[in-house]
Amino acid sequence: MADAAFTQGAETADRGRLWVVLYLATTGLVLLLMMLAGLWMRLAQSGWLDTDPALFYQLMTVHGTGMVGIAALGGAAVLWHFLSAHIRLHAWVMGANFWLFLIGVVAILAADFPGRFGGAWTFLYPLPASSQGVWPVWAAALHLGGLLVIGVGFLIWCLELARGIIATYGGLGRGLGWHVLFGGSTKDVPPPTVVAATMVAIVTILALIAGATVLVMSLINLAFPSVELNPLLAKNLIYFFGHTFINATIYMGVIAVYELLPRITGRPWKTTKVFLAGWTLSTTMVLIIFPHHLLMDFAMPVWAMAIGQVFSYVNSFPVLVVTGLGALAILHRSGIRWDLVSTLLLISVFGWMAGVIPAVVDATVAVNSVMHNTLWVPGHFHFYLLLGLLPMIFAFMIHLVRVEDVTPRGGDLAAILYLLFGLTFVTMFLVGGWASVPRRWAEHLPEWQIWDQIAVITAAGVITLTTVFVAMFLARTPAMLAKG
Amino acid sequence: MSIQTVSALLSLVAILLLAAVFLRVRSLAHEGREYAPVQGNAYRIRNIGFWILVLVGLPITIWLFRETPYTAQAAAPQVINATGYQWYWDLDRDEVAAGTPVEFHVTSADVNHGFGIYDADGTLVAQTQAMPGYVNRLTHVFDAPGTYQILCLEYCGLVHHNMIAEILVTEGSTDG
Numbered sequence: 001m002a003d004a005a006f007t008q009g010a011e012t013a014d015r016g017r018l019w020v021v022l023y024l025a026t027t028g029l030v031l032l033l034m035m036l037a038g039l040w041m042r043l044a045q046s047g048w049l050d051t052d053p054a055l056f057y058q059l060m061t062v063h064g065t066g067m068v069g070i071a072a073l074g075g076a077a078v079l080w081h082f083l084s085a086h087i088r089l090h091a092w093v094m095g096a097n098f099w100l101f102l103i104g105v106v107a108i109l110a111a112d113f114p115g116r117f118g119g120a121w122t123f124l125y126p127l128p129a130s131s132q133g134v135w136p137v138w139a140a141a142l143h144l145g146g147l148l149v150i151g152v153g154f155l156i157w158c159l160e161l162a163r164g165i166i167a168t169y170g171g172l173g174r175g176l177g178w179h180v181l182f183g184g185s186t187k188d189v190p191p192p193t194v195v196a197a198t199m200v201a202i203v204t205i206l207a208l209i210a211g212a213t214v215l216v217m218s219l220i221n222l223a224f225p226s227v228e229l230n231p232l233l234a235k236n237l238i239y240f241f242g243h244t245f246i247n248a249t250i251y252m253g254v255i256a257v258y259e260l261l262p263r264i265t266g267r268p269w270k271t272t273k274v275f276l277a278g279w280t281l282s283t284t285m286v287l288i289i290f291p292h293h294l295l296m297d298f299a300m301p302v303w304a305m306a307i308g309q310v311f312s313y314v315n316s317f318p319v320l321v322v323t324g325l326g327a328l329a330i331l332h333r334s335g336i337r338w339d340l341v342s343t344l345l346l347i348s349v350f351g352w353m354a355g356v357i358p359a360v361v362d363a364t365v366a367v368n369s370v371m372h373n374t375l376w377v378p379g380h381f382h383f384y385l386l387l388g389l390l391p392m393i394f395a396f397m398i399h400l401v402r403v404e405d406v407t408p409r410g411g412d413l414a415a416i417l418y419l420l421f422g423l424t425f426v427t428m429f430l431v432g433g434w435a436s437v438p439r440r441w442a443e444h445l446p447e448w449q450i451w452d453q454i455a456v457i458t459a460a461g462v463i464t465l466t467t468v469f470v471a472m473f474l475a476r477t478p479a480m481l482a483k484g
Numbered sequence: 485m486s487i488q489t490v491s492a493l494l495s496l497v498a499i500l501l502l503a504a505v506f507l508r509v510r511s512l513a514h515e516g517r518e519y520a521p522v523q524g525n526a527y528r529i530r531n532i533g534f535w536i537l538v539l540v541g542l543p544i545t546i547w548l549f550r551e552t553p554y555t556a557q558a559a560a561p562q563v564i565n566a567t568g569y570q571w572y573w574d575l576d577r578d579e580v581a582a583g584t585p586v587e588f589h590v591t592s593a594d595v596n597h598g599f600g601i602y603d604a605d606g607t608l609v610a611q612t613q614a615m616p617g618y619v620n621r622l623t624h625v626f627d628a629p630g631t632y633q634i635l636c637l638e639y640c641g642l643v644h645h646n647m648i649a650e651i652l653v654t655e656g657s658t659d660g
Contacts, residue, residue, distance in 0.1 A: 298620040329526030335516025436608035441645035
C-alpha cells in the first residue's frame with residue numbers, strides 16, 4: 001500500500017495570494033447579489049412580490065449563470081492556494097482569468113438587463129434565436145459571447161494547472177497516482193490536493209471545449225439563421241459542459257477539506273490506493289454520466305440512458321466511501337473543540353454526501369419520469385452547492401484571515417444557523433418536487449405557495465449568515481495582507 | 485403510494501441516517517483518542533459500506549432499469565399527436581378512454597418544450613421532452629377518468645408557465 005502521509009502546513013505566499021484574495025472577495029460579493037436575485041424569484045413565486053415574468057426569467061438567467069461562475073471562481077481560489085504549495089504556477093494566469101471573467105460578466109449583465117435576454121443558463125438551442133421578440137438577437141449573442149470569454153479564461157487557467165502538474169510529476173496519469181495505483185510505485189506519491197487538481201484539470205478542459213463548441217455553433221446560428229444545428233447534439237454538448245463544470249467546482253472546493261481538517265486535528269489525510277482509485281473512478285464517471293440530464297429525451301440511445309442511471313449510482317461511491325468517511329474518521333474522537341472553520345467543514349461534507357442522495361434517486365429512469373424538471377432538481381443541486389460547496393469556500397475564507405491567537409473558539413453558532421436555514425430552504429425545493437411543482441415557472445399556483453413562502457423566510461436567513469461570513473473575510477483581509 | 489412519495493421517503497430516511505452519523509461524530513469529537521484504532525474502524529466500515537453499495541445497491545439500480553418508457557408498446561389503440569409551440573400545445577385529439585394504452589407522438593415546432601401529464605390531483609404521472617426535429621413516443625395508460633392537464637416542463641421563454649392544455653379521460657372505450 002502506498003501510504004504517503006501528507007502533513008499539511010505549507011501555503012502559497014507568492015503573488016498568487018493577492019489573486020486568491022481578489023477571487024474570494026469577488027466570489028463573496030457576487031454570491032450575495034446572486035442570492036438576492038434568487039430571493040426575488042422565490043418572492044415572486046410565493047405571491048408576495050408581483051414580478052413581470054420577463055424580469056423573472058432574466059433574473060433566473062443571471063442567477064443560474066452567475067452562481068455557476070462564482071462557484072468556479074471560489075473553487076479556483078481554494079485549489080490555486082493549496083496547489084501552489086506543491087507546484088510552481090504562474091500567477092499571471094490567475095490575473096488573465098480574472099479579467100476575462102469580469103469582461104464576460106459585464107457582457108452578460110448588459111445582455112440580460114438592458115438587452116432583456118432570458119434564455120436560462122442552459123441556452124438550449126434554438127431558444128436564444130427564438131424568443132418571439134422578447135429579446136433582440138444582439139442580446140443573445142452578447143450573453144453567449146460573454147459565456148465564451150469566461151470559458152476561455154477558465155480554459156487557460158486549467159491548462160496552466162495541467163502544465164504545472166505535468167512539469168512536476170511527469171504526466172497527468174502520475175498526478176492521479178496511476179504509477180502508485182497500477183504500478184505499485186511508492187515514489188512521488190501525489191498528495192490529495194494534487195490528485196484532486198489533476199482530476200479538475202482533465203474534466204474541466206474537456207467540459208470547456210464542449211461548451212465552447214456549442215457556444216460558437218449557437219453564435220454562428222444567430223449570425224446566419226440558415227445554418228441550423230441538431231438540437232439533440234446541442235443539448236448533449238450543453239449538458240456535458242454544464243454537468244461536468246459544476247461538478248468540477250466542488251472537486252476544487254473539497255481540497256479545503258483535505259488540507260484544513262489535518263491542520264485542525266493533527267491527523268494526516270493519507271494518499272492510499274483506495275483514495276487514488278476513488279479519484280480515478282470520479283474522473284471517469286463525471287465524464288460519462290451526463291446523460292442522466294437527458295433521460296426524458298427518448299431519441300437518445302438506450303445504452304446512454306443505462307449509463308446515465310447505473311453509473312450515476314456508481315459515481316456516488318467515491319463521495320460516500322472515500323471523502324465522506326475519510327473526513328469523519330479524521331474528526332472522530334480527535335480531541336478538537338469545534339470552531340467556525342471546523343463546523344463549516346463538517347457541514348460541507350454532510351451537504352455534499354446528503355445532496356448526492358436525491359440526485360441518485362432522480363437519476364433512476366422510473367423516478368425521473370415523474371420528477372424530472374420539477375423542483376426536486378434544484379432541490380438536490382442547491383443541497384450540495386449551498387450546504388456542500390459554499391461552506392467549503394466560507395471555511396477557507398475564514399481560515400485565511402483568522403489569527404489563531406485572538407480568534408475565540410466555539411464561535412460556530414453562525415455555521416449552525418446557516419445549516420438550519422439552508423436545510424429548510426433546500427427541503428422546500430424537495431417538497432415542491434414531491435408535489436410535482438414544475439421548475440422554472442415565473443408564477444406558482446396558490447396551493448404551491450406555502451412552500452415558496454417558507455423558502456423565502458429561510459433564504460433571508462441564509463443570506464444574512466452569508467453576509468456575516470463574507471463580511472468577516474472582507475473586514476480582516478487588509479490586516480492579513482499587511483501581515484504578509 | 486406514488487413514486488414521488490416513495491422517492492421522498494427513501495431520501496428522507498437516508499439523509500436522516502447520515503445526519504445521525506454526523507451528529508455522533510460531532511458529539512464525540514472532543515474525546516481525544518489515538519488515530520490508528522479510529523482509522524482501523526473507519527476502514528472496516530468503509531469496506532462493509534462499499535460491498536453493501538455494490539452487492540445490494542448495484543443490482544437494484546440495474547433491476548430498476550428493466551422498465552423504461554423508451555420502448556413504445558405495440559399497437560396502442562389510442563394515439564394523440566402533440567406539437568409544442570411557443571406557447572401552446574396543439575393536440576389532434578383531446579379525449580381518450582381510461583384503461584387502455586394511449587401513445588403520444590410528441591414533437592415541437594420551434595424550441596424545446598417538456599410534455600408533462602398531470603392528473604386531476606395535480607400529480608405528474610408521465611412526461612417526455614418535445615424537441616424540434618424529433619418525435620418522442622410516450623405510452624401511458626390512464627388509470628382513472630377525469631380531466632388531465634399537460635404542463636410544459638422545459639423552459640421555453642416568456643410564457644412557459646402558462647403553456648397548459650387539457651385532456652379529457654373518459655370511462656369505457658373510445659375509438660382510436
